[in-house]
Amino acid sequence: MSNARSAIxxxxxxxxxxxxxxxxxxxxxxxxxxxxxxxxxxxxxFERVADVAASNGLTAITPADPNAPDVVTRIAGRTPDxxxxxxxxxMLDTDILALPxxxxxxxxxxxxxxxxxxxxVNWAILHGERHTGATLHYMTAKPDAGDIVAQQxxxxxxxxxxxxxxxxxxxxxxIALDAVLPALIAGTAPRIPQDLAQGSYFSGRKxxxxxxxxxxxxxxxxxxxxxxxxxYPGAFxxxxxxxxxxxxxxxxxxxxxxxxxxxxxxxxxxxxxxxxGGGTLAIDAMELDGDRVDPATLSLRFGRTRISLxxxxx
Numbered sequence: 503m504s505n506a507r508s509a510i511x512x513x514x515x516x517x518x519x520x521x522x523x524x525x526x527x528x529x530x531x532x533x534x535x536x537x538x539x540x541x542x543x544x545x546x547x548f549e550r551v552a553d554v555a556a557s558n559g560l561t562a563i564t565p566a567d568p569n570a571p572d573v574v575t576r577i578a579g580r581t582p583d584x585x586x587x588x589x590x591x592x593m594l595d596t597d598i599l600a601l602p603x604x605x606x607x608x609x610x611x612x613x614x615x616x617x618x619x620x621x622x623v624n625w626a627i628l629h630g631e632r633h634t635g636a637t638l639h640y641m642t643a644k645p646d647a648g649d650i651v652a653q654q655x656x657x658x659x660x661x662x663x664x665x666x667x668x669x670x671x672x673x674x675x676x677i678a679l680d681a682v683l684p685a686l687i688a689g690t691a692p693r694i695p696q697d698l699a700q701g702s703y704f705s706g707r708k709x710x711x712x713x714x715x716x717x718x719x720x721x722x723x724x725x726x727x728x729x730x731x732x733x734y735p736g737a738f739x740x741x742x743x744x745x746x747x748x749x750x751x752x753x754x755x756x757x758x759x760x761x762x763x764x765x766x767x768x769x770x771x772x773x774x775x776x777x778x779g780g781g782t783l784a785i786d787a788m789e790l791d792g793d794r795v796d797p798a799t800l801s802l803r804f805g806r807t808r809i810s811l812x813x814x815x816x
Contacts, residue, residue: 507529507530507531507583507687508530508531508532508533508580508581508582508583508584509525509530509531509532509582509583509584509585509586509602510532510533510534510536510577510580510582510584510585510586510601510602511525511532511534511535511536511585511586511588512535512536512537512568512585512586512587512588512590512594513535513536513537513551513586513587513588513589513590514537514538514551514588514589514590514591515548515549515551515588515589516548516549516589516668516669516672517588517589517609517611517636517671517672517675518537518551518588518589518590519548519549519550519551519553519554520549520672520673520675520676521586521588521609521675521676521679522535522551522554522555522588523554523676524676524679524680524683525586525679525683526558527680528680528683528684528687530584530683532560533561533580533582534560534561534562534563534576534577534580535551535552535555535560535561535562535563536562536563536564536565536568536573536590537550537551537552537555537562537563537564537590538564538590538591538592539564545733547733552564563576567592568590568592568594568598569592569594569595569597569598573598574597574598574601577598577601578601581603582601582602582603583602583603583604584602584604584605584606584607584686585598585599585601585602585605585606585607585641586606586607586608586609587606587607587608587609587641588608588609588675589609589611593645594606594641596643599641599642599643604686604689605640605641606640606641607638607639607640607641607651607686608638608639608640608641608646608648609636609637609638609675609678609679610622610636610637610638610639610646611623611634611636611668611671611675612626612634612635612636612637613633613634613635613637613653613655614637614639614646614650614653614696614701615646615647615696615697615698615699615700615701616634616700616701616702617634617701617702617704618645618646618647618698618701618702618703618704619645619646619703619704619705619706620704620705620706620707621704621706621707622634622704623664623667623668623671624664624707624729624730624734625704625707625729626658626667627658627662627663627664627667627725627728627729628725628726628729629725630721630725631658632657632658633655633656633657633658634655634656634658634667634671635653635654635655635656635671635674635678636653636654636656636671636674636675636677636678637650637652637653637678638650638651638652638653638675638678638679638682639651639696640693645703646703647696647698648696649693649694649695649696650692650693650694650695650696651682651686651691651692651693651694652678652679652681652682652691652692653678654674654675654677654678654681655674656670656671656673656674657670660753661728661752662728663728663729663731663750664728664729664730664731664734665731665732665733665734707730709735711730712726712730712734712735712736712737712738713737713738713739714726714727714737714738714739714748716739716764716775716777716778716811717764717777717778717779718777718778718779719756719760719777719779719780719781720753720755720756720758720775720777720779720780720781720782720783721753721756721781722779723737723751723775723777723783724751724752724753724783727748727749727750727751728750728751731749731750732749736748736749737749739811741766741790741800741804741809741811742804742809742810744790744791744803745790745791745792746788746789746790746791747788747789748785748787748788749786749787749788749789750785750786750787750788751775751783751784751785751786752783752784752786753781753782753783753784754774754782754783754784755781755782756780756781757780757781758776758780758781758782759780760777760778760779760780761776761777761778761780762778763778763810764776764777764778764810764811765808765809765810765811766785766800766808766809766811767807767808768797768800768801768807768808768809769797769807771796771797771798772784772797773785773788773796773797773800775811790803
């Protein structure tokens with residue numbers, strides 16, 4: 503078992519690129535990389551696994567269906583010791599999971615069993631978590647439910663955006679894999695069963711989920727803004743009927759009273775929002791009709807220094 507050194511790798515995104523490099527640094531033979539074609543409708547702000555594979559002379563394929571019989575046959579013919587999934591976006595059937603002799607493992611972007619499922623970094627920020635991380639675990643038919651092999655935590659600071667936290671999680675994934683890989687190869691890595699009752703499963707998020715409800719508290723709105731900040735689609739609203747995106751905020755007074763009339767206030771070179779659920783936000787970056795604006799621009803546009811936001815914009 504100490505000579506188990508081949509792995510089929512399903513990978514995408516920054517975590518996929520970094521973890522693939524970790525395998526190669528440890529001398530793991532990677533006879534096949536399975537990744538995705540980039541979606542032309544998506545903002546590709548992350549590293550391409552296909553480029554990493556090409557630069558290392560690895561064979562890479564981008565099947566529309568990774569569970570198609572020809573893909574399964576191709577993987578079986580390689581008789582891999584391991585299969586790794588690093589931020590690959592499609593579910594793998596049990597037929598594929600059963601192929602590697604030493605098991606199939608996935609790198610997930612949370613501290614399992616919390617935030618199983620899709621968009622774990624975004625959900626953790628939305629719920630105001632102060633820590634998250636990366637977890638390497640065995641794959642089962644049920645997503646993100648298998649035994650834990652390694653974890654690495656990272657902090658979520660009060661004003662961190664999803665991109666900033668995702669970059670930390672990428673490094674956490676690299677650290678966790680690098681540390682445990684020798685034990686995996688030797689057959690001595692831990693397997694810690696998950697208590698699924700201690701966490702929840704979350705579905706994917708859509709751009710429309712970024713709509714701001716100004717009846718919420720300043721902290722809730724701040725969490726939404728940073729959870730969906732660019733390069734994600736962003737938090738959006740309308741201001742006096744004009745489309746707006748709120749890109750960066752800070753909670754400047756969490757204790758100011760709730761109000762039935764949420765407003766934007768333009769004063770002393772600062773845009774602040776008095777939120778329906780209580781608290782005040784400083785808005786450090788925003789767009790109006792796609793253009794960045796400042797307090798002076800808003801005041802000229804609307805002719806006043808207080809702008810009604812309404813309780814909820816649905």
